[in-house]
Structure formats: C-alpha cells, structure tokens
Amino acid sequence: MAGKFIGIGVGPGDPELITVKAVNALKTVDVIFVPKAHANTPSIALGMIKHILAERTEPPEVLELVFPMTKNESEVQRLWAKNASLVAEKAKNGKAAAFITLGDPMFYSTFIYLFRSLRQDYPEVKVEIIPGVTALTACAASAQVPLAEKEEVVAIIPSDLDSALIEETAKHADNLVFMKCAHRFKDLVPILEKSSFTENSTVALVRRCTMPEEKVIVGRICDVKNWAIPEDYFSMAIVRRSELPISRKQGDVP
Ligand SMILES: C[S@@+](CC[C@H](N)C(=O)[O-])C[C@H]1O[C@@H](n2cnc3c(N)ncnc32)[C@H](O)[C@@H]1O
Structure with missing residues (x-):
C-alpha cells in the first residue's frame, strides 16, 4: 500500500482541543515526526498527544526534526529539504507518516516549509492536512x-x-x-x-x-x-x- 504524509494540527495546548480526526490519525500512523527548534528542549506538541500514544498497543516510531531558528533563507531551505527527504523515504516505503504541529498546520507553522519542500522535491508523495484549533x-x-x-x-x-x-x-x-x-x-x-x-x-x-x-x-x-x-x-x-x-x-x- 502506498504511504502518505499527514500534517496534523494538535491545537493550542489543551489536549481536549485536539480534533477527533487528529486523534484517529494519531492512533494509526506508523511514524510521527516532531518539530524541534532545539535538540535539548522537550516538544510541547509531543507532550499534548502522549496520552493518545500511550493507549496504542503498537507504538509509532517517533522522530525529531530539528529546524533552524534563523532568518537565513538558504539555510532554512537546505534543512527543510533534508527533512522532506526523511519524510519522503518513510512514505515511499509504504508508511503513514505524520508531522504534528501546534495550533493549525497552515497558520504560521513550520509545517508549511516541510509541505512546500515535499511538494517540490517529492510530488508523488500523497499529502493530507488535518486542521487544528488555532x-x-x-x-x-x-x-x-x-x-x-x-x-x-x-x-x-x-x-x-x-x-x-x-x-x-x-x-x-x-x-x-x-x-x-x-x-x-x-x-x-x-x-x-x-x-x-x-x-x-x-x-x-x-x-x-x-x-x-x-x-x-x-x-x-x-x-x-x-x-x-x-x-x-x-x-x-x-x-x-x-x-x-x-x-x-x-x-x-x-
Ligand atoms: C509560529 S506561530 C504558530 C501558530 C499556530 N500554528 C496556530 O495555529 O496557533 C507561534 C505564535 O502563535 C501564538 N501562539 C501559539 N500558541 C499559543 C498559545 N497557546 N497561547 C498564546 N499564543 C500562542 C504566539 O503568538 C506564538 O508566538
């Protein structure tokens, strides 16, 4: 079965503000990519979905994607192109891979960089976007x-x-x-x-x-x-x- 990539908005903070559609996706995806600005700080978005992952009998693979807090556009693009290749690799291997983001994925989110890189370099990868409470x-x-x-x-x-x-x-x-x-x-x-x-x-x-x-x-x-x-x-x-x-x-x- 062909894999896919799902951008999931997990809401503004309260775990009860995650949509039913997002919960259902998080219960079944094979891989969850977690954006992180700093390698050593815990991800707030991941903390918000912990209870959903804890209920899974087969836990998903959780992978961190570090993204740069820099305004150097070429550095930003280079890193997101690398992150897109990691996502594409999973999807091409038939996996359902998700990227979680606070609030909504299409509203000032790091997801937009990844989405754009993926669309440009791997147009064959199927993408779904689940909106979140912004x-x-x-x-x-x-x-x-x-x-x-x-x-x-x-x-x-x-x-x-x-x-x-x-x-x-x-x-x-x-x-x-x-x-x-x-x-x-x-x-x-x-x-x-x-x-x-x-x-x-x-x-x-x-x-x-x-x-x-x-x-x-x-x-x-x-x-x-x-x-x-x-x-x-x-x-x-x-x-x-x-x-x-x-x-x-x-x-x-x-
Ligand atoms: C990069 S934007 C992400 C917006 C997010 N995608 C959304 O839909 O809410 C980050 C900014 O959103 C606002 N923000 C995000 N979550 C917030 C929260 N729980 N409370 C207040 N402001 C928040 C702040 O202004 C923060 O600087």
Whole structure:
C-alpha cells in the first residue's frame, strides 16, 4: 500500500482541543515526526498527544526534526529539504507518516516549509492536512473578546513587522491580532495610537492559552503601560478598535 504524509494540527495546548480526526490519525500512523527548534528542549506538541500514544498497543516510531531558528533563507531551505527527504523515504516505503504541529498546520507553522519542500522535491508523495484549533481563536475564547463581528475587518500581524507597515495595516482594520508579541507589545502602543486606535480601545493579552499556565488580561490601551509582560513566545494580543465593556479581568498582571 502506498504511504502518505499527514500534517496534523494538535491545537493550542489543551489536549481536549485536539480534533477527533487528529486523534484517529494519531492512533494509526506508523511514524510521527516532531518539530524541534532545539535538540535539548522537550516538544510541547509531543507532550499534548502522549496520552493518545500511550493507549496504542503498537507504538509509532517517533522522530525529531530539528529546524533552524534563523532568518537565513538558504539555510532554512537546505534543512527543510533534508527533512522532506526523511519524510519522503518513510512514505515511499509504504508508511503513514505524520508531522504534528501546534495550533493549525497552515497558520504560521513550520509545517508549511516541510509541505512546500515535499511538494517540490517529492510530488508523488500523497499529502493530507488535518486542521487544528488555532491559537488565534483559542485566545479569543480564553479572553472572551470577539475577533470579528458584522462588517469588521481583522488584520493578523507578526509583531516584528516594520513599524510603518504595522501603522499602515492598522489604519485599515477594525481589530488586530499580534502574534509573537510579548517582547514588543508596549512599543506597539504608540504605533496603534497613530493609526487612530484610542486609549480606550480594548486589548486582550493572552499567554500560554489553554495550557495549565494560561494567563489572560483584558483592559484598555491606556492600561498597557502598567502591565508587566514577560517575554513568553506563546503570547498573543487581540486589539479591538471599539471600547468593549470589560466583563472579565483575569490574572491582573499577565
Ligand atoms: C509560529 S506561530 C504558530 C501558530 C499556530 N500554528 C496556530 O495555529 O496557533 C507561534 C505564535 O502563535 C501564538 N501562539 C501559539 N500558541 C499559543 C498559545 N497557546 N497561547 C498564546 N499564543 C500562542 C504566539 O503568538 C506564538 O508566538
């Protein structure tokens, strides 16, 4: 039987937010590739599916794929081409091989690099993608702050984007989502004010959403200067132009 490659989104952190389809795939695949930025740190995604693997009578082969945290594009491509060859080898040997990724595979995920390399170098390998609950919607749920309603436009912004580009983007959106934002969030406030967000616009900052250490704080732009914001990679901010009644203020200092 021909093998295949399955990209599986395992959700934002809470193991109960893994889809039934993902669970069923994880119960049967032969190999699970686990992305890792550093060889020595445990994989959060793997931790989230441990209970599923523990129930298997025949455990799958689990292989780590180290990926580079570098902006050197040729180095990134070289490593992903190597990783794609490892995946293709399994699929060509008739194995069902999965790659697990936090949240959704097609939303700012390392899976996209692997998918692209595989498509380019091994177009004969069959690929399936199982979507996951993304941190985007999970953070909105945890904060109880809507991402969009009616005619609202939402912009999703990687926080390291150039300030002028953030300002220009923000002018055209009602609501903003800042990814990878913790290290820079306070610096973003003046940029938002230039884009006609007001000091009363609503801000939700969510750290480690749906994980046991989750912290949520909801307030106004004018409150942000008083917030202690630890530099945690798993942080996302939702900013709404409108002033919402703040019904829930959890974890006073995130
Ligand atoms: C490379 S992106 C991965 C997004 C992921 N594929 C998804 O669908 O949620 C990583 C960024 O997503 C956000 N993120 C991912 N998981 C999160 C969580 N549990 N809580 C808060 N933010 C999270 C953070 O902004 C983090 O810097």
